[in-house]
Amino acid sequence: MRPVSSALDRLSRFGRFLWSGWAGLAGLALIAALWQAGHEAYGDFILPAPLDTLIAGWRLLHDGSAVELLALTTRRALAGFALCAVIGTAAGVAAGYSPATLRLSRPVLTVLMGVPPIAWIVLAMIWFGASDRTVAMTILVSTTPVVFIGAVEGVTTRDRGIEDMARVFGAGPIRRFTHVAARQISTQLFPALILALGSSFKVAIMAELLANAGGIGGALARARAMLDIAEAMAWVGLAVAALIVVEYVLIRPLRSELERWRDAAAPWGVKR
Amino acid sequence: MTVLELQRIGHSFFGRKVLDAISLSVGAGEIVALVGPSGSGKSTIAHIAAGVVDAREGRVVRRYHRHTMVFQDPRLMPWATARDNIGFPLRLAGVRRGGRDGAIRAAALRAGLLPEDLDKYPSELSGGMRQRTAIARALVTDPDFIYFDEPFTALDVALKRRMQDLVIKAAASAHFAALFITHDLSEAIRISHRILVLDANGRGIAGARILPGAPGSRDDAAVFALRQRFLTEDPLFARIHDIDERLRP
Missing domain, CATH: 1.10.8 (Helicase, Ruva Protein; domain 3)
Known part of the structure; x- marks a missing residue:
C-alpha cells in the first residue's frame, strides 16, 4: 500500500514540476522577445537575432567538437564544485559546532571573499599553468565560502529542542547528528550548494577564458577574436543550458526528495 | 517500589542557583504531579530526571526500563x-x-x-x-515511565481536557509511572495520584498531598472542591500562583 502511494506522490510531484515548465517557458519567451527587440534596434553585429543564435548553437552541437568542449567545462566545473561542497560542508559543520573555530574562521573568510576571483586565476596560472588544476583551484577558493557559511548557518540555527527530544528517546551524539541535525543543516545547505554550483560554472568559464585552458571559455575567446558574435552568444547559451541540466538533473531531485515536507507546508499559490 | 528517585538535586544557570536540595521519588505505576509557580524550575527538574540536563549536584536513580517525554511544544521533526x-x-x-x-x-x-x-x-x-x-x-x-513537561499549556480548555482524559486512560491501561509537570492545579488534581509542591524559590520540595481515589475517578465537582480547599485552606499552596519571572532565567 505505502510504496504505491509514495510512488504516486512522486509521480504527481513530477507532473507538477513538468507543468511548472510552462511558466519557465513563458519567462524564456519574454527574454527572447526583448532580445529580438534589441536585435532589431542595434543590428546584427551588436546583437544577433535569437533565432540565428539558436541555429549557431545547433550547428555547434552537431559539429561534434562542441559536445566535447561542453563536457570538458562541465567536468571541470563539477570537479571544482564537488571539492568545494565536500570541503565547505565539512569545515562549516565543524566550525558551527565549535565556536572558537568559527571565530577564527570569520576573518579568514572575509579575506577569502575580498580577493577577486580574477586575482585567484592569475595566481593559479602562475602556480599550476593552464590546466584543470587552475580551474579547480579558482572554483574552490571562490565558492567554498558560500557553502561554508550555509553549513555554519545550518548548524547554528538548528532547533535544539528536537535534539533534546532525540536525546530523551535514547539517541547518542552520533545519531543525534545523523538523524536530526543533518536534516536541519541540509535545509540551509542546499540553497548555498545551488548558488555554488552556478558560480562554479561561471568561474570555470572565466578561468578557461583567461588561462586559455580550452573548454567553453577557450571557445568564447576564439569567437571573440574572430568577431563571430552569433557563435559567442551560442556558447553562452550552451553554458547556461549545461548548468540548467546539471541543476535540474542532479541537485533539484535530491532536494525535493529530502524536502518533501516543505512542499507540504508551501501555500497553494506557490505550489502550483 | 520506587522507579525514580532524585536525591538532593541542585542546579544553577550561569552561576545563579535555581534548584537546591530537590529530593523526590515516584513509585511504579504512580502519577506524580509537580506544581509550583511559573519559573520555579519545575521543567528543569524534569529535564534533569530525564537526562537532558546534567545536574550540578545530587543523584538521579532510575529503576525503570524505558522513559519517554511529552514536551510543552510538540517537538516534532518537520521533515517527517x-x-x-x-x-x-x-x-x-x-x-x-x-x-x-x-x-x-x-x-x-x-x-x-x-x-x-x-x-x-x-x-x-x-x-x-x-x-x-x-x-x-x-x-x-x-x-514504563513518561515525563510530561507542561504538555497542554498551549492548548485551549476543551482540548486540554480531552488530552488529560487521554493520558488518564492511557496510564490506566498501560500502567506507566509519570512525572507530570504543570502549573495548573486543576490539571494536577485531575490527573495524578499525588501532588508535590515545589518551593517558590526552588529550595526543595515544600510538601506533598496524596489525592483520594484514582485519577479519572474524580468528577468536576470533586476536582473543583479540592482545588478550592487547597487554595483557601492549605498553606502549602499559598504561593503557587506567585509569579515573578524577572527573578529567573
Whole structure:
C-alpha cells in the first residue's frame, strides 16, 4: 500500500514540476522577445537575432567538437564544485559546532571573499599553468565560502529542542547528528550548494577564458577574436543550458526528495 | 517500589542557583504531579530526571526500563510525516521499518489520531493534532515511565481536557509511572495520584498531598472542591500562583 502511494506522490510531484515548465517557458519567451527587440534596434553585429543564435548553437552541437568542449567545462566545473561542497560542508559543520573555530574562521573568510576571483586565476596560472588544476583551484577558493557559511548557518540555527527530544528517546551524539541535525543543516545547505554550483560554472568559464585552458571559455575567446558574435552568444547559451541540466538533473531531485515536507507546508499559490 | 528517585538535586544557570536540595521519588505505576509557580524550575527538574540536563549536584536513580517525554511544544521533526515522527523512538531502538507499523498504528489510535493523519506532515496538522502525535510518540515504545513537561499549556480548555482524559486512560491501561509537570492545579488534581509542591524559590520540595481515589475517578465537582480547599485552606499552596519571572532565567 505505502510504496504505491509514495510512488504516486512522486509521480504527481513530477507532473507538477513538468507543468511548472510552462511558466519557465513563458519567462524564456519574454527574454527572447526583448532580445529580438534589441536585435532589431542595434543590428546584427551588436546583437544577433535569437533565432540565428539558436541555429549557431545547433550547428555547434552537431559539429561534434562542441559536445566535447561542453563536457570538458562541465567536468571541470563539477570537479571544482564537488571539492568545494565536500570541503565547505565539512569545515562549516565543524566550525558551527565549535565556536572558537568559527571565530577564527570569520576573518579568514572575509579575506577569502575580498580577493577577486580574477586575482585567484592569475595566481593559479602562475602556480599550476593552464590546466584543470587552475580551474579547480579558482572554483574552490571562490565558492567554498558560500557553502561554508550555509553549513555554519545550518548548524547554528538548528532547533535544539528536537535534539533534546532525540536525546530523551535514547539517541547518542552520533545519531543525534545523523538523524536530526543533518536534516536541519541540509535545509540551509542546499540553497548555498545551488548558488555554488552556478558560480562554479561561471568561474570555470572565466578561468578557461583567461588561462586559455580550452573548454567553453577557450571557445568564447576564439569567437571573440574572430568577431563571430552569433557563435559567442551560442556558447553562452550552451553554458547556461549545461548548468540548467546539471541543476535540474542532479541537485533539484535530491532536494525535493529530502524536502518533501516543505512542499507540504508551501501555500497553494506557490505550489502550483 | 520506587522507579525514580532524585536525591538532593541542585542546579544553577550561569552561576545563579535555581534548584537546591530537590529530593523526590515516584513509585511504579504512580502519577506524580509537580506544581509550583511559573519559573520555579519545575521543567528543569524534569529535564534533569530525564537526562537532558546534567545536574550540578545530587543523584538521579532510575529503576525503570524505558522513559519517554511529552514536551510543552510538540517537538516534532518537520521533515517527517506523523507516522515517521511517532515511529522515531522505534527507529532509535533499532526496530526495522517494516516492523514499526503495527506499534505506530496502535499508539496513534490510543492518542486519538486517525490512520489518514499518519501520512501528513506536522505543518499540515493542527496544534492539538501535533500534541496528539507527540503523545503517540511517547506511547509507542510502551515505556514504563513518561515525563510530561507542561504538555497542554498551549492548548485551549476543551482540548486540554480531552488530552488529560487521554493520558488518564492511557496510564490506566498501560500502567506507566509519570512525572507530570504543570502549573495548573486543576490539571494536577485531575490527573495524578499525588501532588508535590515545589518551593517558590526552588529550595526543595515544600510538601506533598496524596489525592483520594484514582485519577479519572474524580468528577468536576470533586476536582473543583479540592482545588478550592487547597487554595483557601492549605498553606502549602499559598504561593503557587506567585509569579515573578524577572527573578529567573
